[in-house]
Amino acid sequence: MNTNYENLLPVDGEVYLFPELFNHSVSNQLFELLTQNIQWKQEPVKIMEQEIMLPRLTAWYGDVGMSYSYTGITMHPLPWTQELLDIKEAIEKISGEHFNSALLNLYRDGNDSVGWHRDNEKSLGVNPVIGSVSFGESREFSLKHYKDKKLRIKVMLDSGSFLLMKEETQHNWLHSIQKNPAIIEPRINIIFRTIKEV
Structure with a gap:
């Protein structure tokens, strides 16, 4: 991995931000292609015995057989689109990691x-590597330590940015995208993962 980037976490994990991996023109083009070509849907989830709709649209793409389950949802992969393969290639090159699936939001x-x-x-698997790419409207990405809730970090994810989370981050840190009613424009986020067992 390019070592010119600093770890954003003070302890218990590694998070790196590549703020302009894709330039403005390429980001706009990819946003339009993803908006049009991805098979978006809104999934129902059960929370405390009540079924509600996820507050975002999602899609799951990946290698054959790389199904994924979370929050009571099991998603079976759609085949990679060309734009997803191009994005995957770019983040694998800069991170030195390999991804076999992607959750799109x-x-x-x-x-x-x-x-x-x-x-x-x-x-x-243990210490999963997560690669997060954003296009469209900027949104604030929040992290807080799982045990020491006073440890909090906020990162602005702009269009074209790539956020890499690795090592013990997923064991020790929670993350979220909080509501912000002032934002009126859409954002697409692609979370690349590597499924270890299916």
């Missing part, structure tokens, strides 16, 4: 969000 505006969580499902 479309935040339609600031009312869409994702609550505090860790990407620590058994299928991701």
Whole structure:
């Protein structure tokens, strides 16, 4: 990995931000292609015995057989699109990592969000590496330590940025995208993962 980037976490993990991996023109083009070509859907989830709709649209793409389950949802991979393969190649080159699947999120505006969580499902293995790419409207990405809740970090994820989380981050830190009603424009986020067991 390019070692010119500093770890954003003070303890218990590694998070790196590559703020302009994709330039403005390429980011706009990829945003339009992803908006049009991805098979977006809104999934129902059960929380405390009540079924609600996820506050964002999602899609799951990846290698054959790389299914993924979270929050009571099991997603089976759609085949990679060319733009997803191009993005994957770019982040693998700069990170030195390999990814076999991707969860896509479309935040339609600031009312869409994702609550505090860790990407620590058994299928991701020990110390999973997570690569997060953003296009469209900037959104604030929040992290807080799982045990020491006073340890908090906020990172602005602009269009074209790439955030890499690795080592013990998913064991020790929660992350979220909080609601912000002032935001009216959409954002697409692609979370690249490596499924270890299916």
